[in-house]
Amino acid sequence: MDFKLIDLFMTFAKIGVFTFGGGYAMIPLIQREVVEARHWISDDDILDVVAIAESTPGPIAVNAATFIGHKIAGVKGAICATLGVVLPSFFIIVAVSCVLAAFQEVRAVRYAFWGIRAGVMALILKALWSMFSQCKKNWFAYCVMAFAFNMVAAFHVNVILIIAVCAICGILYRQVRACIEKRRG
Numbered sequence: 001m002d003f004k005l006i007d008l009f010m011t012f013a014k015i016g017v018f019t020f021g022g023g024y025a026m027i028p029l030i031q032r033e034v035v036e037a038r039h040w041i042s043d044d045d046i047l048d049v050v051a052i053a054e055s056t057p058g059p060i061a062v063n064a065a066t067f068i069g070h071k072i073a074g075v076k077g078a079i080c081a082t083l084g085v086v087l088p089s090f091f092i093i094v095a096v097s098c099v100l101a102a103f104q105e106v107r108a109v110r111y112a113f114w115g116i117r118a119g120v121m122a123l124i125l126k127a128l129w130s131m132f133s134q135c136k137k138n139w140f141a142y143c144v145m146a147f148a149f150n151m152v153a154a155f156h157v158n159v160i161l162i163i164a165v166c167a168i169c170g171i172l173y174r175q176v177r178a179c180i181e182k183r184r185g
Contacts, residue, residue, distance in 0.1 A: 004073050005080045011038065012065045012084030017092075023053070023060030025120050026085075027127035030064055040072050047134055055163045061085055140173050 011033050019026040027050060034040045041049065053063035062082055069081025103109045135141060144166050151157040 002073070002076070005076055007038075008069050008072060008077050009080040009084040012069070012081045013088050015061070015065075016085040016088035019061075019123070023062075023064070024127050025123035026061040026064075028123060028130060030061070030068075031130065034068055041068060043134055045071075047131060050131060055160070055167075144169055 015026055015029050015033060019029050027046075030049075031043075031046050035043055035046050049064050049067050050060070052067055053060045056063050062085060065081040065085040066078045070078035073080070148162050148166055151162050152159060
């Protein structure tokens, strides 16, 4: 039995069990488990994982698990990590759906969900802060960030289109910088 595959499954199962609020709320726990605790990938890699997971179809947590699992142990690793992150959520959703109708009017249950929402918002903000602090910052990055935020938040432009435009802008910016440096050099 390959213990690396078991470790991948168990790590992502733990992430799937203990993280509420979806993919963005899972990012801090994924970072802690795969970067800090197990050293499977670096801090720079986690930014790439998030960028790739966010720009490919499907839930960000599943995409991140698949990508990391593949990087660690190939196709079998991708399958184990993906199952690990998906199965706990699946079983939790089945269990909750069986009892939610009976308890949704209970005041304590409503308050618990309000508290969970607040906690999820904190996890999302933590992920945002962590990603922001690790990114290289310059005037171009701030302009692209402001553009992307405004297009999505104010004008409701499709996120996929924004990601593509930002990628093109990054490529063009890098090429222009390389030309300028070459002329100076």
